Amino acid sequence: MSGFRIGTRGSALATTQTGHVAEALRRAGAGEAQTIIVKTEGDVVTGSLASLGGTGVFAAALRQRVLDGEVDVAVHSLKDLPVLQPEGLSIAAIPARVDVRDVLVARDGLTLDTLPTGSVVGTGSPRRAAQLLAARPDLKVKDIRGNVPTRLRRVKGLELEHDDSASVGREHAGDLDAVVLAGAGLDRLGLERFITERIDPMVMLPAPGQGALAVEVATGTFARDDEFTRALASLDDDATRLAVTAERALLNRLEGGCAAPLGALGLPGRAGFLRLDAVAVSPDGSRMLRRSLGGEVLFEADAVALGHALADELLGLGAAGLMGTGPAEGGAK
Numbered sequence: 237m238s239g240f241r242i243g244t245r246g247s248a249l250a251t252t253q254t255g256h257v258a259e260a261l262r263r264a265g266a267g268e269a270q271t272i273i274v275k276t277e278g279d280v281v282t283g284s285l286a287s288l289g290g291t292g293v294f295a296a297a298l299r300q301r302v303l304d305g306e307v308d309v310a311v312h313s314l315k316d317l318p319v320l321q322p323e324g325l326s327i328a329a330i331p332a333r334v335d336v337r338d339v340l341v342a343r344d345g346l347t348l349d350t351l352p353t354g355s356v357v358g359t360g361s362p363r364r365a366a367q368l369l370a371a372r373p374d375l376k377v378k379d380i381r382g383n384v385p386t387r388l389r390r391v392k393g394l395e396l397e398h399d400d401s402a403s404v405g406r407e408h409a410g411d412l413d414a415v416v417l418a419g420a421g422l423d424r425l426g427l428e429r430f431i432t433e434r435i436d437p438m439v440m441l442p443a444p445g446q447g448a449l450a451v452e453v454a455t456g457t458f459a460r461d462d463e464f465t466r467a468l469a470s471l472d473d474d475a476t477r478l479a480v481t482a483e484r485a486l487l488n489r490l491e492g493g494c495a496a497p498l499g500a501l502g503l504p505g506r507a508g509f510l511r512l513d514a515v516a517v518s519p520d521g522s523r524m525l526r527r528s529l530g531g532e533v534l535f536e537a538d539a540v541a542l543g544h545a546l547a548d549e550l551l552g553l554g555a556a557g558l559m560g561t562g563p564a565e566g567g568a569k
């Protein structure tokens with residue numbers, strides 16, 4: 237095979253991530269990459285992310301190109317993928333994860349401990365909002381969205397060199413004391429200088445799959461055994477795959493969506509031991525259930541069992557009602 241077509245969303249983060257995967261595949265012998273940028277519904281629709289309804293809005297159009305055979309391989313942020321794998325598509329590789337933590341980008345070098353009472357912090361994530369409020373009930377959380385540079389621009393006094401966030405009005409620039417983002421995104425974009433705190437997972441557990449990528453192909457690709465499929469397989473990182481499998485199994489059992497106030501983190505230990513931490517929070521941060529469960533995890537089935545066991549423990553303690561995702565209230569964002 238002389239090369240491959242690799243699909244990505246058009247954001248700076250997506251194209252950067254995809255560039256890394258393309259280069260890794262090339263080095264592993266897959267040939268030259270042709271990059272295809274796909275506009276997705278999540279990139280076009282404005283308004284609250286919570287109002288878009290359903291998960292996977294970012295991935296759907298890209299996935300369709302793979303199914304249509306126009307793209308050989310798609311690169312996604314794993315945490316943006318719905319937990320149920322669609323028919324016809326397979327995750328060929330989950331490369332080694334980078335920093336899993338959420339980070340604070342605050343004005344004047346402030347941190348969670350030093351932000352003045354009543355500071356206004358932006359995030360579009362119910363998980364981040366709830367854990368922020370649990371740690372600092374005095375903060376005001378503002379629902380924001382947009383790509384990474386757009387969100388950074390809202391922090392007072394922060395200076396980004398060039399404006400690549402034309403999609404969002406400038407009237408909001410500098411209207412917040414801080415925002416919370418995934419550290420992985422800032423690191424990958426070379427924007428880590430703006431981070432004022434990498435938040436300890438004891439204070440804020442990340443989203444299931446945060447910091448990991450999913451490299452997805454049409455299922456039939458696996459029937460082949462060529463340079464391309466071997467290159468794909470070489471990108472896979474076993475420890476990351478098992479950790480995120482446990483996190484996503486927990487998510488699937490608890491809620492099924494990507495936007496509940498639920499955090500989870502699998503921490504690989506020695507000799508195949510995996511510890512899974514999870515937290516379910518009420519949206520206002522006033523009530524929190526945090527539990528941890530560990531076990532030997534050598535295969536994906538073990539990771540799924542661990543995720544389900546911890547989810548069942550949390551459900552038994554009332555996690556669904558706490559998060560507002562119980563049957564009476566319907567799926568919350």
Ligand SMILES: NCc1[nH]cc(CCC(=O)O)c1CC(=O)O
Nearest residue numbers: 313316417418420421446447448
């Ligand atoms: N939902 C958007 C999204 N999807 C993946 C990342 C960051 C990179 C990652 O977690 O892998 C981000 C930005 C953010 O949450 O700040």
